[in-house]
Amino acid sequence: MSLEDRVNALVAPKGALEILSQDEITRLSVGSGSLHDLFRRCALAILNCGSDSDDAAAVMEEFKNFEITIVQQERGVKLQLDNAPSSAFVDGKMISSVREMLFSVLRDIIFTFQEYNLERGLSSASSEKITNVVFELLRNANVFRRIRTPDMVVCWGGHSIARHEYDYTKKVGHELGLRELNICTGCGPGAMKGPMKGAAIAHAKQRITNGVYLGLTEPGIIAAESPNPIVNQLVIMPDIEKRLEAFVRTGHGIVVFPGGAGTAEEILYLLGILMHPENADIPFPLVFTGPKESAAYFEQIHAFLGDVLGEEAQAKYQIVIDDETEVARIMKEGMEEVRQYRKQHHDAFYYNWMLHIPEEFQHPFEPTHEKVRELNLHYDQEKHLLAADLRRAFSTIVAGNVKAQGVQYIKENGPFEIHGDKKLLKKLDALLEAFVKQQRMKLPGSAYVPCYKVITD
Incomplete structure (x- = not known):
């Protein structure tokens, strides 16, 4: 320019x-x-x-x-x-x-x-304090609405996706919008923009003039994923952990589209929370979806989750391929389950207070070589704790890929080294290698230089 x-x-x-x-x-x-x-x-x-x-x-x-x-x-x-x-x-x-x-x-x-x-920051804050901070930040931004039934679908997925994948996100957003559901995303391009665009057209068809297109971001990633212009409510959370908590506290269900390390981080964050014993009975509709060309992507994700977290994790979501109408129906039906549960337990529709989020998922993780080496990537622990450190591993890769501070750190100190159980790490390395081959780590056409080394020897 x-x-x-x-x-x-x-x-x-x-x-x-x-x-x-x-x-x-x-x-x-x-x-x-x-x-x-x-x-x-x-x-x-x-x-x-x-x-x-x-x-x-x-x-x-x-x-x-x-x-x-x-x-x-x-x-x-x-x-x-x-x-x-x-x-x-x-x-x-x-x-x-x-x-x-x-x-x-x-x-x-x-x-x-x-x-x-x-x-x-809030490094010494309790879990309850952090949850209240997230609430107050969202309230100050006038995010909360008086609603008669849950209607907010969070959409996760990559900012750098193929055109056919982007077009599919619009189709899903359109079907969600026709069912009078609103959209929340990370506010950037790609899978964060498509659902909003589709929903906006559907809302116009349904003569909905107050549709919500909520975008949640944080300072470390906003420059790499600039907000798309459809967003009509934007909130800058202090860090990625509070951004993730804002997603699951304000959303009533989540749709996951194809993505890369950031999408895997989000998946592990949510599954780690849903697998916590205190959240066993809380309804939270979760669907992984994409066009037929992306079926292999979700097969890889599904296999990885089964290998590292087991069938319990796999039972928390449904995979729907190339059927935007079915995705929207699942979300709409899921909203009714959420409504009934929250009415029965006197929980708010606008903020999921009952969901228990352990501190392992709440405190900021700023990756350094020392901190990354200390991640507990071993099977001999509770599954939600393994998910927490796997989430940190993917957060490390996101930082080294796109966050200015993380990119500079890699230039000065070399790639992060990820250590842990060799069997687990081989599964992780295979998934990351698939992301690289599918150009899910950077924009298509850009040469990708890994910011990490998975130590499998």
């Missing part, structure tokens, strides 16, 4: 956070440190929506002259943008969805820092 394609603009709020304190403005001012850097990085990701790049460092380098400044005025605040991507504007005016999401970023970063100290 040439310099002629950059735009300078003064943008007024739309949708969130029109007033800031002097202290908040100071903390987010240019040169103030890490909080401004975080705000700038997330804002650039919003403005760069529609980009094909999944290289966060390359995006930051391309727009190294981009700057964002908070301008305090008598009637509130505005944002001064310098050298912003022109794709966020039409005839010099910012696209409405981009403007909404831009101020959502400002809202979430301010609230998270003020309430929970984003830089310090």
Whole structure:
């Protein structure tokens, strides 16, 4: 993109956070440190929506002259943008969805820092405290709705998928939308965009004017998976663990499309939770689906889960190939089970309080060589604990693949080494090798250099 394609603009709020304190403005001012850097990085990701790049460092380098400044005025605040991507504007005016999401970023970063100290985190917090933090972040973003029946379907899958897989995600989203179900995704491209696009068309057919397209992301991954413009509610969670908890607390059922390491991480996170004894009776409809060309992908995932977690894990989901209508029917029927269960146990429709999430799934995991070597990837432990460390292993690969901090760490220190039970690791290595061959680790056409070594010798 040439310099002629950059735009300078003064943008007024739309949708969130029109007033800031002097202290908040100071903390987010240019040169103030890490909080401004975080705000700038997330804002650039919003403005760069529609980009094909999944290289966060390359995006930051391309727009190294981009700057964002908070301008305090008598009637509130505005944002001064310098050298912003022109794709966020039409005839010099910012696209409405981009403007909404831009101020959502400002809202979430301010609230998270003020309430929970984003830089310090919640490393010593209890499980209950973290669950309440996730609730408060979502409530501050006005995510919760008064609903008569559960209707939120979370869709997971890769940001870099083949065209036929993307088209299938739209078909599934369309069928879900026709059944008056709403969509939540990780808010990026690929399998995160397709279901929203399909549902939006279906909602228009059903004359639904208040359809929800909820996007949940986090600062470490937003630049590599910029939000798609269909998202009408965007929330920036502090880290991947709170993002994952937000998915399962707000969602009433989950559909999984083909993906790579990030999708495997999400699957292991959810299965690890559902396999915990305290969650044995909680209904949570879960479907793995894709077009017929993706059948082998789910066969590999299914076999891996059976090998490492057993039939108990496999019993938690259904696999439906090339049948978008059946996927939607399963989700719609599952919503009724969820409704009955929550009514019987007096649990909220808008937030799954009863679901028990162990601390192993809640505290942030920032991969280093030492931490990755210490992962307990052995069979001689409870299955939900094995799932937790397998989830961390895939999170490590995601960090090394697309997160700017993780990519830089690999450049400086070399690939992560994954150790553990040799039989288990051979299964893991085979799955990862299949992902590489299917170009599920990076955008198609990009040469993939592994950020990991699975030590199987």
